[in-house]
Amino acid sequence: MGYPDNVLARDEQVVLHRHPHWKRLIGPSLMLILASVAAAFVSGYANTLDWEGPATNVVFGVTAAIWLILVGWLTLWPFLNWLTTHFVITDRRVMFRHGLLTRSGIDIPLARINSVEFRHGLLDRILRTGTLIIESAAQDPLEFHDIPRVERVHSLLYHEVFDTLGTEESPS
Known part of the structure; x- marks a missing residue:
């Protein structure tokens, strides 16, 4: 993906365009995996309990909400920051x-x-x-x-x- 032409002066040519190195995405990727494993574990454990349907659904909903917050904050946000950083x-x-x-x-x-x-x-x-x-x-x-x-x-x-x-x- 090239850098947008609307920020360049007339006749100015891009010689090099870089995002930060992909190593910045290692931590967020690990957090995605850990959050998903934890959510799957909690959901699997809640499914084995003899609770009534609504209680299990509440646990699933809370687990999904926590997973979405963690993934958005610790994975999606750093990825979007990486994507919008240009050198x-x-x-x-x-x-x-x-x-x-x-x-x-x-x-x-x-x-x-x-x-x-x-x-x-x-x-x-x-x-x-x-x-x-x-x-x-x-x-x-x-x-x-x-x-x-x-x-x-x-x-x-x-x-x-x-x-x-x-x-x-x-x-x-």
Whole structure:
């Protein structure tokens, strides 16, 4: 899925578009499995009891309501946050947008970027992810966590910055 064209300037081209690394979805996926197993266990146990129909139905309803709340809060919400988080490099700027109900973001013009760094530990190296650190002319360094293939993104961003500076410094 490409980044929406309505946020791009005329003639601006997307060079790279990434969501955070899928490792952010491991916890929510485990919570989905655990909540489902717990709900199935409680429902199965309630089904073995010699309660009258309405009491069993109340237990099933309460179990389903708790399951829906847990799955919505601990699984669906993190997935939608992951889905609505965008790290985009264009031929003019770096954009970061995140948030589901309240959106926020930052744009960094390529010409203002002073340095680009990356950092990743052993687990991040195994999963091919890491933190990208961008230092611009007017701000403290910005850290973007869980960027997939961070070394490739670092190299690509460095080349885009170099190309931008090269075109601005060369006489037209």
